[in-house]
Amino acid sequence: MKVWLYYRLSRDEDEELNSLSNQRSILVEYAEKNGYDIVGESFDDNVSGMHFNREGINKIYEQVENDAIEAIIVKDMSRLGRHKTQTALFIDYLREHEVRVLSVTENLDTSNEDDDLIIGFKGLFNDMYARDISKKVRAGMVQKQKKGFVMIPPLGYFKDKNTGEIKVVEKHAEIVRRIFNMYLEGYGFSAIARILNEEGVKSPAYYQKKLLGKNLGYNKPKIGFKYLWDNTGVKRILVNDFYIGTLTCHKTYNNKITHVRKDLPKEEQFVHENFVTPIISKEKFNQVQKLIEQKREGKVRASSGKPCHRYSGLLKCGDCGSTFVAIRRRWRNKPERIEYSCNGYHRYGKENCTPHRINESELDELVYSEILRISEQAKDNYNKVDEEVSKWRKQKNSVTSKIKSLKGELAQRKTDQKEILLERIRDREHAEVYDEMLESCESDIKKIKTEIYEIENYDDTIKKRKAELKNTLEIMEEIVAEGAVSNSNLRQLIDKIVIHETADGLDIRIGIQADFTTHMKIYDGEGEQQADLEVIDQIIPAAMKRRMKPE
16 A cells, blocks of 8 residues: 655644654554555644644645555644644545545544544544643743743844844844835835845845744745845835834734734733834834825825935825825926926816926925024024923922822813713714713823823933934934935925915925924922923924915
8 A cells, every 4th residue: 555654743742752753763664564655755843733734734635636645644643633624624635535544653544434433532632732732822922922022033133042132233234224214215115125136135034044044934936035125025124113122012913723813902012112222213213104104195106116206295285185296397408307286286177276386496495494494493492401401300399289280180081081971871862072072081181191291200201302302403413514405304304395376476384393393391399380391382483484486
């Protein structure tokens, strides 16, 4: 009889008792003792028996379809599979092709009807065992995640197996920084991937194999072993908050038995800030996330392999609400210029909106001059923080009355919230009104909690905000030194530019987003507000106006 040997080792089993070499010896000895002809063999190392998407099983399928074997020999039925349903279906498939399964240590034969009941019980027991192990492993993993656990860090980091310390690999970190910079310069996911591939920069899988010995799965296509970048790989880098030092665990749930993967809500996730040395600043990371969202909402697209235009996604028509499109203009011997126009006009004509045309060079001049104007005032404000904080330090122990007052407000709003909720249950006809009231309560509660926290932890708050202020000032100093605003700095400082068209020309409002727009409240000895460093009112207007006369 022509037989095929199959053996499997799972990661949660006794390696000495069930080692692959031990299993093979048992199978070979059994086949030779019974005079069977061994046609071939296959195995799966460190693979769960709860699924049949295995390389060793796939080889069996090939042999069965070619009528090359009459029986499969396994050490016991659990080696074939632990999932009771899938294992039973696989045995039925083999029976249809007149192929038997012989279990050596259990003395079972699937062609023997008297063994069917025992095989059924064995399948049920093996299934329960695997599920129990899976539950225990998952519970243990959740406990590790609560404390902060990293199996394999992303590109740019290396985990020392002996100490567990996660270190920055500077050479690889430069790839990450470059991807972030390229995205802020206007390149999209696909364009970045294409450039990296053209330059021969390998994908993260290559560096994981080089540093950690992690191989690609056996079912990967041949092109996967070229370690090429694609748009998904680039996006994973850009949205991974690990690069700002934050470890977020328990983000997804993956059932290895049913192969169901689902995202978990934020309240079930475990967030560990400052867990590792950051490669990317929080400001740059947040700006990239905002830019990704802007591009998604505005459907910003660029030519193949080229960055999108400087102001794509930043310009908005103040009259019809549309985004702006960029158009390249050429006129005789004059240099090429880039002009932005309202997309509402561009797509639907003058009946719906006006052109709102403006050159990119004009926008550059406006943005640069505005940043120059506010840079000195930003420095003055940065110094004022120290003055106000020195007053605070003298009296920070005597603000208990203010905290008590805020806690009273908090308790009242929580009571209001409960009363509104009860009224909503009684008066279902006006549910929408109560929903709005509940949202207002929730917003107030959040603000009060934030204010209490900032007063109670004022020293930490000051340190954090001063660091943020300094970062923005450094960006401005870089702009002044270079004499121009780079694409990266443009995206970090500009929130949006709203353009209205009037009879006098264009009314342009530039919205600045920067850390110096954050306010800080200072309280006196009685807990009353003494000063409010609301920088947005002191150094930059909420909007900037410029009149652009049409040419």
